[in-house]
Amino acid sequence: MPKKNIVVIGAGYAGLSATRKLAKRFKKDPDINITLIDRHSYHTMMTELHEVAGGRVEPEAVQYDLRRLLNRKKNVDLVTDNVTNVDHDKKIVTTENGSYAYDYLVLGMGGEPNDFGTPGVKENGFTLWSMEDAVRLRHHIENTVQKAALVRDPQKRKAMLTFAVCGSGFTGIEMVGELLEWKDRLAKDNKIDADEISLIVVEAAPTILNMLDRKDAAKAEKYMVKKGIKILKDSPIVEVKENSITLKSGESIATHTLIWTAGVQANSDTAEFGMEAARAGRLVANEYMEAKGLENVYVIGDLVYFEEEEGKPTPQIVEAAEQTGHTAAANIIAEITGKEKHAYKGAYHGFMVSIGARYGVASVMGLHMSGFFAMLTKHMVNLYYFFGIRSGYYACQYILHEFFHIKDKRNIFRGHLSRYGNVLWSLPLRLYVGWFWFSEAMDKIFGNDVWSQVKLFDWSPLFKGLGQESWLTATTSKLPFEWLMSATTGASEATESATEFATPIFSHMPGWFEWIMKIMMPNEDVALVMQKIVPFVELAIGLALVVGLFTWLSSVGSAGFLVMFVFSAMLGWDKFWALPASIALMNGAGRAFGLDYYFIPWFQRKMGKWWYGTPRSIYKP
Template structure:
């Protein structure tokens, strides 16, 4: 069953995914002689770099989401549908979705990535991922529910399990989440829960490699470790996680950590789609693409961003899974498709590394810009400025800015709300409340 989308005389470019890459590709096709169709599971774009602030009560979910229709409201050749792609039929040039089939002339797969549990089913079942807004909201609820639950038990060891947070993965998300939890511990929770001894709250950050922020400079790793330690985070590097059953995290070193909240930020895998030749799915579950982002063996199907692996001499494992790489590929693929339509040779991708940064807490961030590296308060201001400017939508920028200024001066987090209870591993002994 084909879905009802107006036909035009122009070639049709279908973009799957409204993330950083997909949006740039669609924007770049404005006023070009193509019909642009975007589909996404959500009707909004998610600004993933700030999800951890939603999860820790610093920002409201709506502040980091932006309606996709609104972004493109002035783009006449753009059509949007809320839909989930299920299968690509490269022969028939058709995408099978939950709302029907969509024909394409050119296809851009910009589906991004999802949490990679490396096959560990028990972790997938019990740990909290943090890749979508509903997941971040579930984590926010769970963190707060656990403190409420800690109040209901006499057992000190059970209380400590409720207050023991384990963050797995020492990349930017893990570092930022651990830092935000430490700020909750130091500034917010003692006021909210005077009956609990919040000093007993633990934040454990576990990293398999030898240092945090492995993709950044050693200087950044060292500084972020110092910052986190000073804020009270226990860091365990060179430590593998073997399993988590909802109660206990088993570590490669033989130790075990009793914990009711385990946050998983140890890896991602591309959100590939069935139908494409499986042989071109490489490490990290990504589509192998050439320098024009064409999937190997396909002339009219492009993959960009986290779901693409463009293996070159400089990037033997593909480009980093960050917003700038996806955005640059989105822009270039859009240009190349127009060139292809007009029989002009396409341009190969060249990554412009904008540097990388991570924030640990107030006045504490680390920034690597090529050989320029700095840490501390100025880095923190740079981090905030860059993130504010990258947020989609002026209103979101204003609201996030107001929230940050407010938090800075009040040492407070505004949104400690359990809007919907998270039931996955809520205390089973409790009779659930109907809300």
């Protein structure tokens, strides 16, 4: 088969989805080369840009390096560049710094804000459709509040502290929700009253959140009004000035910040590509996502205009973007392999909107939720996205940014999971638990009688202690498990073995746990092997905790052993304290005066470079 070049333009939800599917299918085919071109070296989680603009998370929390996302996809060339032209006759994509021949082309360049020609929006408004937009808006808000705090003119001060959002779709409502929760911090840092900061949503339609069920939208509106957000409906904006906005009614609202989220249109760069466009500049495609009138050119994501029903094009949402990307990739695969093509069938599971970090409304697969459960569902959906693109690394990063590395209680758990505490105070506990396991192991290895004779720095009794009865020299199981006792041994020895342990928390093993243990240790020979391994594992846990190396894993092992001993009816209340102590040490206790402080960052760098390569600001083929 002759070599085929597939070029994908745009690394958004749709482009990334198509690229991954193509790379997976052709990973063993050296004749298929895939090139992914994007103006950035990272993929942006567009649905979370409001968190950056609203000061909840830093930019790196919602931007994901493409090399990490496409780890070990050796058949994908990443290119960081701006596309300037597409020649359909010669089948060449031209960028600012190169050109790329293609046999199949996938256009996933997404959309951009649509100002509907409203005067002053471009010059005086702020949009929220890229990382640059989010960072610019965030800095503007911080600077404006800082300056307003020093202004004595009450009218000017009020205008500077009034923030207006045009549009009541998901982006607009989520943005005003972030401002609602951010304003207390802004006020505190600048020594003003939070009540001075006013938030306004301006909507041209008579209702808000029109993609939601009306009851869900009503809940969201009630929450916002209760929190002091002013909502103006039936109020189209006809002009945006530097320090005010004018409504169709003639009313003027003094504000230095107008955030425009009122509409989306196709990426304007595609206007030069010579392709048929429909409403809002979106490129027309058929049910296979093939561009109208062109061969082997596919359109996906927010850029595509395909009517699933008459007058209803594919919605500009993440699920549609991913599904159109999958459809285009599947049909390129079908074309190359000579299989039948697949028509697009949208399957959308619902909608969710957050109003800050602690409240939201959702309708998912027929279930209507609000508050905590709606926000929890949104987080679960986001995590599902990471698992869908096979990025455990960024799934973990998402959890850290959303639940642990958070300030001002801005998550659904009201900050209870925030990890900004000092782990220094865990040091004594870490050393104590480590010594606990070290001592337990030495008792079993050398025998309790010998180990108890050891004085500080006098280890000589250990070296003559192995003649004593220990777990290593025992010829029969010292575990008080009746099924391991032979008929000749009798139940008396089982009782005798049990006396080595303190009065247990459980008088006997639960039936389900006994079933598991019988599988793990079906006879005394296996039990003896396990009995000789266990003390060395305990010793390793103890030493690791003392020196602070792999502390999290050691703490998990410690807790796991203790749970096993509890259900085995071998652990008494005198040692139960070690279980909650082990859980407490999972807070990164090795980072304070432990080897984890040095080793873990080094290990992460080395493993990251081996698995992902080196992340770069510019990728070249």
